[in-house]
Amino acid sequence: MDSFNLLHTFSGFGSAINSLDFSLDHQYLASGDDDNYCRIIDFRKAKEVCRLRLTSRVTSVLWHPAKSEVLFVGTALGSIIIATISENQRITLSATLATGIKAPVDAMVCSSSTGRLAVAVGTEVVTYHRPEEDTWSFGSNLPPPPNRQSGLTIAIPRSVHLIALGSTLIVAYFEHGIVGWALRNRKLLWHIHSRSRIGCSAVSPTEKFIVVSNLYNGFDQYDIQDGSWMRTYSTPITENIILPVIFADQGHTIILGSPCGFVMICRANSNEFLQGLRHAYTDNIQTLAYCDHGDRYIATASTKPNEKNRVFIWRAPRREPIDDSVNDDECPDDNLQGPDRGNASIYAWIVLIPAIMIVYYMYH
Numbered sequence: 383m384d385s386f387n388l389l390h391t392f393s394g395f396g397s398a399i400n401s402l403d404f405s406l407d408h409q410y411l412a413s414g415d416d417d418n419y420c421r422i423i424d425f426r427k428a429k430e431v432c433r434l435r436l437t438s439r440v441t442s443v444l445w446h447p448a449k450s451e452v453l454f455v456g457t458a459l460g461s462i463i464i465a466t467i468s469e470n471q472r473i474t475l476s477a478t479l480a481t482g483i484k485a486p487v488d489a490m491v492c493s494s495s496t497g498r499l500a501v502a503v504g505t506e507v508v509t510y511h512r513p514e515e516d517t518w519s520f521g522s523n524l525p526p527p528p529n530r531q532s533g534l535t536i537a538i539p540r541s542v543h544l545i546a547l548g549s550t551l552i553v554a555y556f557e558h559g560i561v562g563w564a565l566r567n568r569k570l571l572w573h574i575h576s577r578s579r580i581g582c583s584a585v586s587p588t589e590k591f592i593v594v595s596n597l598y599n600g601f602d603q604y605d606i607q608d609g610s611w612m613r614t615y616s617t618p619i620t621e622n623i624i625l626p627v628i629f630a631d632q633g634h635t636i637i638l639g640s641p642c643g644f645v646m647i648c649r650a651n652s653n654e655f656l657q658g659l660r661h662a663y664t665d666n667i668q669t670l671a672y673c674d675h676g677d678r679y680i681a682t683a684s685t686k687p688n689e690k691n692r693v694f695i696w697r698a699p700r701r702e703p704i705d706d707s708v709n710d711d712e713c714p715d716d717n718l719q720g721p722d723r724g725n726a727s728i729y730a731w732i733v734l735i736p737a738i739m740i741v742y743y744m745y746h
Contacts, residue, residue, distance in 0.1 A: 384698045384699045385657050385698060386647070386657060386659060386678070386680055386696040386697065386698040387696065387697060387698070388659075388694060388695075388696055389428075389679075389695045389696060389697040390425065390428040390694075390695040391692050391693070391694055391695075392423060392428070392430070392692060392693040392694075392695075393690065393692050394430075395413075395415055395417070395683075395690065395691040395692065395693070396417050396690060396691075397415055397416035397417050397687060397688060397689070397691065398415060398416045398668075398684075398685040398686060398687045398688075398691060399413055399414070399415045399416075399669060399683035399684065399685055399691050399693060400414050400415060400416065400439070400440060400441050400442070400668075400669060400685065401413065401414040401440070401441065401442045401443045401456075401669050402443070402669045402670065402671040402681045402682075402683055402693070403443050403444055403445050403671050404425075404445070404671050404672070404673035404679070404681065405445045405450050405453075405467075406445055406446065406447060406448070406449070406450035407450035408673050408675035408679075409424065409450070410422050410423060410424060410425070410431070410467065411423045411425040411671065411681050411693070411695075412443040412445065412453055413443065413683065413693060414439075414440030414441060414442060414443045414455065414456070415439070415440060415691075416439045416440075416687065417439075418435055418436045418437065418438060418439060418440060419433050419434065419435055419436075419440065420433065420434040420436065420440050420443060420453070420455045420463075420465070420473075421433045421434075422453075422467060422471070422473060423693070425679065425681065425695050428695075431471040432467070432471055432472060432473045433473070434455065434463070434465060434473050434475075436455070436457055436463065437457075437459075438457045438458045438459040439457065439458035439486070440455055440456070440457060440458075441456050441457060441458050441486040441487050441488060442454075442455075442456035442486075442487045442488060442489060442490050443455055443456070444456075444490040444491070444492060446492055446494075447492055447493070447494040448494040451466050451467050451468070452464065452465070452466055452476075453465045453466075453467065453473075454490055454492065454499065456486075456487025456488075456490055456501065456503075457486075457487060458485075458486045458487075459484055459485075459486075460480075460481045460482070460483045460484050460485050460486070460487060460503050460504065461478055461479065461480055461481065461487075462478070462479040462481070462487060462490070462499075462501060463475060463477075463478055464476050464477040464478070464479065464518070477517070477518060479499075479501075479510055479518055479520075481501060481503045481506070481508050482508075483503050483504045483505075483506055483508075484504075485503055485504025485505070486503070486504070487501055487502070487503045488502045488503065488539070488540060488541075489501070489502040489539070489540065489541045489542050489582075490502070490542070491542045491543055491544050491551075492544075493544045493547075493548030494548075495547040495548040496511075496544075496547070496548035496549070496565075497511060497512045497548075498510065498511050498521065498544065498548055498565060499511075499512075499518070500542045500544065500551050500565075501542070502539035502540065502541065502542050502553070504538075505536050505537060505538055505539070506523050506524070506539070507523065507524040507539050507542060507551070507553055508520075508521075508522075508523055508524075509521035509522055509523075509524070509551075509565065521565075522568060524551070524553070524563055524568055525568060525570075527553070527555060527558045527559070527561045527570070527573065528558070528570075528573060529558070537555050537556075537557075537558045538555060538556035538557070538558075539553050539554070539555055539556075540554050540555060540556050540580050540581060540582055540583065540624070541553070541554040541580075541582050541583040541584075541594075542554075543583070543584075543585040543592075545585060545589040545606075546589070548565070549564065549565055549566065550562055550563065550564060550565065550571060551563045551565050552583075552585060552592065552606075554580045554582070554583035554592070554594055555580065556579055556580055556581075557579050557580075559573055559574050559575045559576045559580075560573070560574040560576060560580070560583070560592060560594070560604065561573050561574075562606075572609065573609075574592075574604050574606075574609040575609070576594060576596075576602065576604070577596065577602060577611055578596040578597060578598045578602070579596070579597045579598075580594045580595065580596065580597070581594070581595030581596070581597050581623075581624035581625055582594070582595045582624055582625065582626045582627060582639075583595070583627065584626075584627045584628050584629050584636070585606070585629075586629050586633045586650065587629060587632055587633040588633055589606065590605065590606055590607060591603055591604065591605060591606060591612070591650075592604050592606055593615070593627050593629075593636055593650075594627070595624060595625040595626070595627060595639070596614070597622060597624070598619075598622075599614065599616055599617070599619060600614055600615050600616040600617040600619065600638070601614065601615040601617065601625075601627055601636075601638055602614050602615075603615070613652075613653060614653075615636070615638060615646075615648055615653060616653075617638055617640065617646055618640070618641075618642055618644060619641060620641050620642040621641040621642070621666070622641075623641050623666060623668065624668060625638065625639035625640065625641065625667075625668060626638075626639040626667075626668060626669055626670045627639065627670075628670050628671070628672050629650065629672075630647070630672045630674070630678070630680070631674070631678070632674075633650060634649070634650055634651075635647055635648065635649060635650055635656060636648055636650045637670055637672060637680060639667045639668055639669070639670055640661075640665075640666075640667045641666050641667075642663055642664075642665075642666075643660065643661035643662050643663050643664065643665035643666075643667065643684075644658050644659070644660060644661070645658065645659040645661070645667050645670070645680075645682055646658055646659075647659070659680065659682060659694075659696055661682065661684065661694065662684070664686070665684040665686070666684060666685045666686060667682050667683070667684065667685070668683075668685040669682075669683050669685065670682055676700055677697050677698065677699055677700060678697070678698045678699075678700070679695060679696065679697055680695075680696040681693060681694070681695055681696075682694045682696070
């Protein structure tokens with residue numbers, strides 16, 4: 383696989399950058415930050431084209447999956463702003479959706495098939511619907527998931543995903559596992575009891591697998607069909623924070639966030655380490671975005687609170703077909719556990735990065 387190289391760096395962010403997302407037409411990158419700004423960036427030309435100033439922190443941004451000019455902006459006070467980007471690069475507000483909950487909007491997902499929008503806000507998952515070109519209407523709140531034997535009794539949704547043409551909503555909860563809900567009647571379809579708490583998650587393009595930040599030693603992959611744990615992607619954990627994960631290259635690779643400035647790209651069907659995207663050792667990388675349009679692009683951002691932060695754009699040439707020795711339907715046991723060549727590389731970085739950081743702080 384051709385390596386990603388740093389293309390641009392965007393500065394001028396005075397606080398933590400909470401969310402990134404590439405537009406459907408691969409023209410813009412949207413960002414949301416603790417300075418109450420949603421910024422629209424032409425990432426190829428390395429310039430900000432417009433921005434939207436809100437009255438509270440921007441905690442989540444999401445481009446519409448079928449309309450490249452429509453952007454959802456989630457705030458720390460529980461509202462969703464629907465903005466439109468015009469051809470002359472002006473941003474205007476078209477609607478505001480109230481969740482009724484005064485808490486940060488942590489995650490959003492919209493279906494291009496059904497027009498449904500699902501939002502994780504506070505302790506609730508709220509859905510909205512927009513039939514044809516009518517106004518957005520409130521759908522419903524999902525019921526709470528089944529309680530675990532111990533731990534928190536209040537369920538906190540961390541990530542939301544729509545699969546099966548928008549008919550099934552997957553919710554990854556902080557301490558209540560991963561649940562599949564039927565949106566038509568809000569019935570529980572299945573429940574994966576995760577091995578640990580969950581920070582963020584990503585579903586593969588095939589809708590067969592889900593990878594979650596385990597808030598312990600990296601990321602865990604589960605089989606959605608039978609709920610089984612498949613493998614752990616071990617990463618250097620210098621600080622126990624919520625880390626993002628996204629699939630890339632049509633699901634062949636995954637990109638893992640980092641608490642120490644070392645974003646890892648791994649092969650999705652094994653533990654093989656492919657490349658590291660190096661940032662400053664003190665950078666917490668808690669938001670990622672990816673797009674594939676000819677060349678491939680990754681956006682990463684630092685999220686240090688009350689400090690100057692940056693957005694990084696990485697580029698790699700068009701992907702050549704990846705010859706996976708194990709495809710998505712074949713996962714032999716010898717690839718699921720025990721150290722292999724990929725794990726050896728990962729474990730080497732786990733040992734090396736803390737040592738580098740110790741030396742760094744000794745001389746700074």
